[in-house]
Amino acid sequence: xxxxxxxxxxxxxxxxxxxxxxxxxxxxxxxxxxxxxxxxxxxxxxxxxxxxxxxxxxxxxxxxxxxxxxxxxxxxxxxxxxxxxxxxxxxxxxxxxxxxxxxxxxxxxxxxxxxxxxxxxxxxxxxxxxxxxxxxxxxxxxxxxxxx
Amino acid sequence: xxxxxxxxxxxxxxxxxxxxxxxxxxxxxxxxxxxxxxxxxxxxxxxxxxxxxxxxxxxxxxxxxxxxxxxxxxxxxxxxxxxxxxxxxxxxxxxxxxxxxxxxxxxxxxxxxxxxxxxxxxxxxxxxxxxxxxxxxxxxxxxxxxxxxxxxxxxxxxxxxxxxxxxxxxxxxxxxxxxxxxxxxxxxxxxxxxxxxxxxxxxxxxxxxxxxxxxxxxxxxxxxxxxxxxxxxxxxxxxxxxxxxxxxxxxxxxxxxxxxxxxxxxxxxxxxxxxxxxxxxxxxxxxxxxxxxxxxxxxxxxxxxxxxxxxxxxxxxxxxxxxxxxxxxxxxxxxxxxxx
Numbered sequence: 001x002x003x004x005x006x007x008x009x010x011x012x013x014x015x016x017x018x019x020x021x022x023x024x025x026x027x028x029x030x031x032x033x034x035x036x037x038x039x040x041x042x043x044x045x046x047x048x049x050x051x052x053x054x055x056x057x058x059x060x061x062x063x064x065x066x067x068x069x070x071x072x073x074x075x076x077x078x079x080x081x082x083x084x085x086x087x088x089x090x091x092x093x094x095x096x097x098x099x100x101x102x103x104x105x106x107x108x109x110x111x112x113x114x115x116x117x118x119x120x121x122x123x124x125x126x127x128x129x130x131x132x133x134x135x136x137x138x139x140x141x142x143x144x145x146x147x148x
Numbered sequence: 149x150x151x152x153x154x155x156x157x158x159x160x161x162x163x164x165x166x167x168x169x170x171x172x173x174x175x176x177x178x179x180x181x182x183x184x185x186x187x188x189x190x191x192x193x194x195x196x197x198x199x200x201x202x203x204x205x206x207x208x209x210x211x212x213x214x215x216x217x218x219x220x221x222x223x224x225x226x227x228x229x230x231x232x233x234x235x236x237x238x239x240x241x242x243x244x245x246x247x248x249x250x251x252x253x254x255x256x257x258x259x260x261x262x263x264x265x266x267x268x269x270x271x272x273x274x275x276x277x278x279x280x281x282x283x284x285x286x287x288x289x290x291x292x293x294x295x296x297x298x299x300x301x302x303x304x305x306x307x308x309x310x311x312x313x314x315x316x317x318x319x320x321x322x323x324x325x326x327x328x329x330x331x332x333x334x335x336x337x338x339x340x341x342x343x344x345x346x347x348x349x350x351x352x353x354x355x356x357x358x359x360x361x362x363x364x365x366x367x368x369x370x371x372x373x374x375x376x377x378x379x380x381x382x383x384x385x386x387x388x389x390x391x392x393x394x395x396x397x398x399x400x401x402x403x404x405x406x407x408x409x410x411x412x413x414x415x416x417x418x419x420x421x422x423x424x425x426x427x428x429x430x431x432x433x434x435x436x437x438x439x440x441x442x443x444x445x446x447x448x449x450x451x452x453x454x455x456x457x458x459x460x461x462x463x464x465x466x467x468x469x470x471x472x473x474x475x476x477x478x479x480x481x482x483x484x485x486x487x488x
Binding site: 007008009011012015016017018019024072073075077078079080081082085088089094097098100101102104105106108121122 | 198199201294298299300301302303304305306307308309342343344349352356386387390391394395398
């Protein structure tokens with residue numbers, strides 16, 4: 001059986017249905033763009049009420065995370081990502097989706113071993129490697145420019 | 149009644165009959181191409197239950213109840229229950245057994261569980277004089293998603309070859325009392341692993357296992373493909389069935405119009421967004437217990453080979469880079485000429 005491995009798998013790879021890459025990319029571009037445009041609108045809203053761009057970025061993130069969580073709770077966000085892929089996963093609303101979806105899913109196992117233990121099932125790797133990358137980049141910046 | 153071993157892996161059984169079948173499915177399955185051919189269709193995936201695990205148990209309990217009712221039987225008439233599901237520790241089948249209280253043989257062969265159960269049941273009824281056996285298999289989309297994939301509300305893109313675990317249960321009562329549908333032979337498959345690693349493409353990984361079992365069955369029984377009105381694999385889906393045909397062609401056995409797949413036909417891919425098609429133990433169990441049984445009973449077919457296919461992996465093994473071992477078990481069922 002093992003001897004047949006290569007020819008069968010070559011055949012499988014050759015016949016594998018292709019992902020609709022162009023369609024997916026267009027969806028990702030427009031949905032990702034739309035989410036970012038909404039975020040920009042929220043940022044401008046806070047700036048219009050007297051905040052600087054830097055001050056406004058935190059409440060903007062809070063609002064976008066809130067929207068992502070709300071749409072996840074309503075069962076809409078997964079449908080959006082299904083079409084838009086990274087266009088909807090990459091913005092901070094997608095991060096909210098990755099946190100709220102496990103919270104909803106593991107509610108049945110209780111507050112501690114369910115939600116508490118498994119909240120970071122999806123977002124955990126993003127946080128771990130995000131922080132690791134931030135450390136490396138920050139250290140490199142400090143070594144090169146001397147700015148902490 | 150008798151059981152006779154034929155060849156390396158096949159047992160010819162006589163005097164084993166299907167007393168009744170029952171199928172209970174979710175809304176997506178009930179509104180697909182087999183609409184109107186299941187015994188009961190749920191209006192939703194079971195959101196009334198405290199958890200989807202409990203919903204899956206209810207799905208199975210309803211299939212049991214309908215199978216008993218259609219056969220004019222009570223639980224006391226069942227000597228043995230043989231069944232399985234996809235969840236760790238076979239929890240659905242085991243937990244439902246708390247309420248029926250009958251002797252239980254819980255089994256696991258992933259999505260090939262149903263034909264493994266039918267095969268074991270047929271051997272026991274035909275060869276060991278066990279009177280009446282209930283065979284079942286069940287799966288639920290939401291419980292399988294959480295065990296094998298992601299939380300339900302997490303957004304991600306499925307690949308074109310990823311399967312959709314069916315919310316479905318099927319149950320069959322076997323006994324020696326003469327009935328229109330008879331189990332004629334059983335072929336137990338062996339594990340075949342041609343190196344497939346992608347849990348989002350189980351169809352192509354399982355196709356060689358299905359081929360191996362079908363060929364073994366034909367060889368052991370001295371049959372040809374055309375001896376069957378239909379051969380239904382379990383859940384190879386669109387791509388898996390395509391690969392089975394291509395693989396058969398390459399190995400020198402080109403399949404014809406008799407070859408079908410339960411998972412491929414359970415959903416309308418274009419309308420229901422199910423990608424490769426249905427999977428899960430409940431897929432072949434419900435499709436056999438509903439639509440396929442109807443075709444046999446209506447006299448459209450006389451002989452069917454049901455070859456449920458299973459990918460025997462766990463989330464642990466594929467994360468550790470293991471390939472996916474696959475298996476298929478075949479059951480030959482016919483409608484007696486005397487009853488036609």
